[in-house]
Amino acid sequence: MANPNFDLLDVVGVPYLFNIGFLVLFVTLVLPALLLSYLVVKWSRRCWLSFVKWKHPHCTFVVENSIRSILDQGRNQGIYTLLVQGSSITDNLRRHLVQLSSSITCMRMSLTTKWGLYAWENLEEFSVDNHLLISPCSFKGRAITESNIQEYVSDVTQKFLPSNHSPWQVLVINCFMRGVENQFCLVRVHHLLLRQENLTLADFLPLKFSQENWICQETDSPFTNLYSEPSALPRLHQKLTESFSNTWNEFLCNNDPMERPEIFKKQIGLLLCVKIGVLVMVSTMKVLTRNYRKVEGLRITEILPVLQREARVRNFTLRVVSNAFLTSLNPLQFSRFVISWIWYLVVTLSLKMPILILRELKALKSHHKHYYPDTLTSVLSCYLPLIFQAALELFSITAKVVEAPKAIIEELFLKHAQNNLLQISPCGRKVVAWSEEVSTEILSKISSVTGANETEILLTATVDSLKEYFRHSGLEIPEEVLATAKFVSQRALFVQNHEARGLVCLALPTRTPLFEDDLIEILQVIQRNIQDARSTQNAIYAITGAEISFGLLTSCLPSTLLKLLLNHLTRRYSISLTHVDGDLPVEGVHTAVYWRPPQGNCSMSMTLHRHGNGVRLGVMGDAMIGPQHTIITKTFPKSLQNLALAVGVPKYTSRSPSPTPVSPTTSPGY
Template identity: 65%
Template structure:
């Protein structure tokens, strides 16, 4: 019965995969003037009218918008989809080239005032939130850059707001900061340690990549030597005399491998070769080496000649005699020298050196394979328990149906020195301290929104390095599911007890969710889930999970090295049935909290950002940290005197 179910699952998966390919070909045939997006991803599956995936970046400086128009013209010239409209055809995303494209439709300068008042620190959040709440114009490329000139504490600043659709970023391999003429210093982009609970859940395999690299290098060396000795392109003199069937077989192997390389290259370009194309590729590789059918026929006749067979036997016997009497003793002496030597790698051409290198590596790689296999075996049960059985109560952050427009808000700066002092005095990490203050802010939001405060708010957390915001970074990060306690068993509204429960929940999640973290990281890097499971099934599962885990957390950490940038705020959009996205963004010497949510929850969403610095200050006072001013002395749009919507 198990074999039948496995066979049926494989059959269904194959049918669905071929059905999708057939559907893509049908859409290409029906709409020949568009480019169909063939690749699938979690965000693409979750896309819906009421929850668009628009990434948003806010950057403040004094002269960051200089030469921005020329920069965007150059960027749009080199990236095709920045000049194409995004729409859907028969359920698939498609790009369509526009008859007319102008950067001026996407580079928008702010007016001098907003709602009859000059744009200052008192209404900057209102204005930015109003910009993010607007949909992109239909039929236009899905990206915008807003340049806002404003006065903050009497000084003139420039604020750039970048909004880009997730599919555009993914297909063009861009980050949000690429839309601005920023100069990043790569000197301090070394690997940085972080205390984020949303990263480093497991140590990646180290022996397997090393073993793969070693085997690849060895095979490449042997193959190059083989080509040098047997390829007619490298040694034309091979064909100047009659060759035997053994030499002919070597040439045949070379032709076969070269043909496979050519077919692989075409497949990667999306040009899957047909049967006749394969025959032409093989014929072309044979012609390159000036090998005709007569050469193979003469080689076969030569090998069937009894005199030639007798001559070959004599030659092999003589070779064995010379090898056993002269070469073997020399090889044994070299093996003994390598065995006695402390530096085995000095004798790289000996069997002892090869075993000394490969045996420990093969053992470590085998241990890693067993460990990965064990995690994969336990993964389904663990993931099912974590996602469906724990914390059964519902905890939606928004009770009304979302409208799709997004509003944003951000908090004052919280100094890192205060967080580090709290961390030292409580034994918690800085990230856990931030989570505790965020939970206190969420409780205040629930009180003002007339929503019943749940026992826990279930959230999905993701770590984003500062480098991933400003430079293309291929390091994949997974997702961690975390329960944030809003009610404590001993004392009500006790921040220390909330912090202790968060610490416990983080430890449990990190110990049990390594498989889920690895799977979601694999999905981000190579589309593991979206390529293995049917899109419809994934959509149903993800909509249910995002209804349950209704808060999306993003922790941005790492040192920043960008010239002319004074303040940064990054928002990762909520999708599916996820109602709110919260970012804990470290920049320089402070951390700010940013909120992105559906427009129908505004203006109450600003309660979270307004309460956050006070919650950190309350926690500092409870644990005995000396009182310091919470307001940053640096003029910044992230230090508003009023909150959005007020």
């Protein structure tokens, strides 16, 4: 999907003026409260952390807070799960885990809570064998095959990870498919271990791949790139930074006594004294900033010793300052200074100025103005267009900020007022299921007929599967089901990256205005809803992305307030939807299914996972909704086939559950 470009909004329109008034109210009332809240939250959390560290000195506490940590509870461990099928991926698996755990401390520690804070405790005995499990030969009296592997995997995911071990587990499953033995690896890891140690789920498997194959990957997912990234502002910042850096380095070389000790061999003037004073202040700020980042705190009593040390290493004393001041009052020195400046102006005006004017004229006529880098023409030709583009981008960003507060409140609290039929009292245990693989070829054919992208087509089949779930469960089909949607690239699962991707709030229409069960109309409504979300939820996407990357919300708001707010939102948005896209250039991996656990009061998580030329729907839900959750994955391929028939695409067959690399599967054989 094409990215929306920066645009100039109607600055005289009534809605825009209303948004400005709303923003002024927000800035005058909310921002000061947020600033005060940030200071209070940071100080109180630091004090509480210091107190708990004093009470439990043997523990290593988790300093960073996150949304998922706040919503964690005893019955919701927040376990990310990845199921991988392939060849030779279990070779040297134990050796790989031994090496990985030896280099990562938290993999050898148990996770606990002390006084409301997460903490890592050393284990008396650690063994990889407690975390690397091998499936039995049979499950419930039957051999594990394609007919019951889903039931077995779901039975494993229902069990909590042992509290007396580190919160990670790798299970090797031996499964017979059409009489041929296949191996699956089920990786389950707590979100704190992944976040704190900067790990991916695939790091727990000895996979072989080249990072160069992941560089150029594009996706048409509507859940990413809700706004085009600014281009002129970063380039302007880079150029100004480079220019300032060059100027500053030249300033250091000419005026820093540490670089030029001969400065003090003669009497210095007041101007040079001021320059050295600036250097002392800047170096002091650098040291204080570095210390603040190391110890995550700064005391006022530390400032004066650092300032004195930086002045002492440069021999910058009060005596030097007083002598410089007296020297500047000397009439002889002042006369010499004035004469030198007059001489410089005379030489510049008489000799240098004609040469400079000639260079400016040559640069003005030249089509390659960068050939004359020292001219004013070259500087203006470089900076003026960039400044103009940056100003337009800044204006567009300001316009989006003006609209943000009202749009966020409307989306999160005022729109879509309805009951959440998926709301249950969770037990915390999670069950999983996944669908047969459907070919991307049929998605391309439907897309060519309808003009919808593949994600919108998959969402239509998902909505139809949800309707079947409601019917089978005896529940009334609601007008729509609210979901939070997030895009995850294959790279994020297999190679750690730092892309800040936010969330999108999406309404899935289970009922449509004209026809109740018309898949084409559902597709059209989904397209409109996605288009509306992409045009109005820029701020939500940016804020949630900033929270994931920098902890924006958790550093400004108290955890108790955030928990109340998020529990309310997860009651409204009953499904957590994840779209996984991108190539899978991993040697030996035939297929993969990823589950992102639901959190808060959200009871179901869905994953649309594309790998190679196939797509699967994965479902993770609270055990209280099982086994009805399998209805969704069973119906998904049929719904996609019905959509294809509705738009005139010839009937297709699902991929065969063959275990060969040509047609890999983890199908339960429905």
